[in-house]
Amino acid sequence: MASTQRSPRIAVGPRPDDMFVRAVASGGGITVSLEESPDALIWTSGPDTFPAALPESVRWVQLSSAGVENWLTEGIIKRHPRVLWTSAAGAYSATVAEHALMLLLAGVRALPHHLAASSWAPEEFYPHLGTLRGATIGIIGAGGIGRALIPMLASLGAQTLAVNRSGRPVPGAVETFPVERIDEIWPLADHFVISAAATPDTEQLVGAEELAAMKPTAWLVNIARGSLIDTDALVGALTAGTIAGAGLDVTDPEPLPxxxxLWSLPNAMITPHDSNPPALRVPAYVERVVENVTRFASGVEPVAVIDVSAGY
Amino acid sequence: MASTQRSPRIAVGPRPDDMFVRAVASGGGITVSLEESPDALIWTSGPDTFPAALPESVRWVQLSSAGVENWLTEGIIKRHPRVLWTSAAGAYSATVAEHALMLLLAGVRALPHHLAASSWAPEEFYPHLGTLRGATIGIIGAGGIGRALIPMLASLGAQTLAVNRSGRPVPGAVETFPVERIDEIWPLADHFVISAAATPDTEQLVGAEELAAMKPTAWLVNIARGSLIDTDALVGALTAGTIAGAGLDVTDPEPLPxxxxLWSLPNAMITPHDSNPPALRVPAYVERVVENVTRFASGVEPVAVIDVSAGY
Structure with a gap:
């Protein structure tokens, strides 16, 4: 990207909310409307309200979500091949990783069973109480969230097996498996965190066979997208006790009717896609906007450019 | 302690369970019965079944609990002033710290509210969702558990204010307050973990005034002893919403009737003193026995000598 000689003119939509206008200014940009031939567009909402056509002048669009499968399936990104599209991938990683750790710990320490109790009977819980200390956690999809989770797990004495596309070693993981070897991980790890992007390749990545291969003490946490798990197979495994339980921030279908x-299974914890709630998400997105406007104004490529062929 | 010239003769009681007999052997000792003039006694149970009198030969007694207030109040330790008494303080620190972190995270992320839900309504939770990232955690009593917790919190981006007797800086804490200045911490920290020993000085350390001084978003976790919190005052604060909630592994009275x-308050999480369950506790105690028998056999002072005047 060539260095811009003047302050970039940036539209903020669907509404020019104050905090984003300030973020644009902090990054060295000037906020203009979409009708004023902006160089870029900072988008703070979903695909539904996105303009049908972008002005020719727009060279960069910043999206506010980390996962962008909807933007790809709806063809919005492909419709503008000369525009650079960036997601907010990585901006929310620490927040979502904390939520994943919460679900994992609560599962391993049998918190759902505890909260259902109304009398003091520790012996009832003893068979269900585990620890992350010395445990091996399989992290499926070692992007921003997975990578943020690894040091949190390490501080608890857990080790990580990572799975990614390439098999290129993920820092902090004991071993990294390329996705072709993913079947090795199900019987090997004690618990799992699903943190891969939703793509056609990752649809129903965890099905009946994968669940059957896991240890009966395994907790499965999904903070990625519901489509990565076969919900019916999961309900079956949770009902039969094939695995210990699941912590789901995302479901399929979503919203879960x-x-x-899943609402009534005692070993399922549902958080309604709120691992990254507005109070945490908005300031993190504002920070990302400042960073990327700064980069754009300096002629440096913004972070988290969307790779259309990869799907994230 | 003078170096012993021969393998120490060590009794294991109330029963010479295999794993402890093996631990004594691993540490360089020989297991004998209490009637065979042992040099030391490894005790694997509570004070109720402890021998009324110890053989004159016994110079060291190892206890299996980390908190020993019952042994002190029942006068068992004072009755044997020439014996060196050691607790298991520190042996279970990582396990209990993990449990404390679980309760804290589950509280801050509103898991109890989530588990009570049966429909998808993220907006309901938004006002209650916090994060440990950037939060300040007050750790009251920075012994083994508190110190084990600090790096776990740090990995999540939380900082620690510690309180201990002396005010001597606790490694990893942003600031350490001597107990005389404890009142400064209640409005200052975002959340609290009680991890101090139960002594006459710490009884009802957290009462109505302390709870009133905390932030309304504060979660209070107790993994020490129930006596450190005024239960009635806590029930009042949880009912009124003076604080956000409490996670209690210990209660007063205990067992909680x-x-x-507390059983029915939606913002109270009770785990019935199972933060250190047998499956995790026994192997950790075996490890401590090996370590202390090794030290005793080599004439080195065992770890975690009980300080009768301090009460732990």
């Missing part, structure tokens, strides 16, 4: 069996 | 208000 009232009356779905 | 059925029907006690």
């Amino acid at each position: 009232a009356g779905h069996p | 059925a029907g006690h208000p």
Whole structure:
């Protein structure tokens, strides 16, 4: 990207909210409207309200979500091949990793069973109580969230086996498996965190066979996208006790309808896609906007450029 | 302690369980019965079944609990002033610290509210969702557990304010307060973990005034002893919403009777003193026995000598 000689003119949509206008200014940009031939567009909402056509002048669009599968499937990104698209991938990693750790710890320490109790009976819990100390955690998809999780797990004395596309060693993981060898990990790790992007390749990555290969004491946490797990197979495994339990911030279908069996299973914890709630998400996105506007204004490529062929 | 010229003769009671007999052998000792003039006694149970009188030959007694207030109040330790008494303080620190972190994270991320839900309504949770990232945690009593917790919190981006007797800086804490200045910490920290020994000085350390001084978003975790918190005051604060919630592995009274208000408060999490369950506790105690028998056999003072005047 060539260095811009003047302050970049940046539109903020769908509404020019104050905090984003300030973020643009902090990054060295000037906020203009979409009608004023902006160089870039900072988008703070989902694909539904996105403009049908972008002005020719727009060279960069910043999106506010870390996962962008909807933007790809709806063809919005492909419709603008000359525009550089960036996601917020990585901006929320620490927040979501903390939530994943919470679900994992709560599972391993049998918190759902405890909260259902109304009398003092420690013996009832003893068979269900584990620890992350000395445990091996399989991290499926070692992007920003997975990488943020590794040092948190290490501080608790757990070790990590990572799975990614390439098999290129993930820093801090004991071993990194390329996705072709993913089947090796199910019987090997004690617990799992799903943190891969939702792509056609990762759809129903965890199904009946994978669940059957896990240890009966395994907790499965999903903070990525619901589509990565075969929900019916999961309900079956949780009902049969094939695995110990699941902590799900995302589900398929999502929203999970009232009356779905996952709501009443004692070994399922559901958080309604709130691992990255507005109070934490907005300031993190503001920070990312400042960083990327600064880069754009200096002619440096913004972070988290979307790779259309990879799907994230 | 003078170096012993021969392998120390060590009794294991109340029963000479295999794993402890093996631990004594691993440490260089020989297991004998209490009637065979042992040099030391490894005790694997509570004070109730402890011998009324110890053989004159016994110079050291190893106890299996980290907190020894019952042994002190029942006068067992004072009755044998020439014996060196050691607790298991520190042996279970990492396990209990992990449990404390679990309760803290589950509270801050509103897991109890989530588990009570049966429909997808993220907006309901948004006002209650916090993070440990950037939060300040007050650790009251920076012994083994508190010190084990600090790096776990640091890995999540939280900082620690510690309180101990002396005010001597605790490694990793941003600031350490001597107990005389404890009142400064209640409005200052975001959340609290109680990890101090139960002594006459720490009884009801947290009462109505302390709870009133905390932030309304504060979570209070107790993994020490129930006596450190005024239970009625806590029930009042949880009911009124003066603080966000509490995670209690220990209670006063303990066991917490059925029907006690703490069982039904939606912002109280009770785990029945199982932060250190047998499956984790026994191997950790075996390790400590090996370590201390090794030290005793070599004439080196065993770790965690009980200080009768301090009360732990």
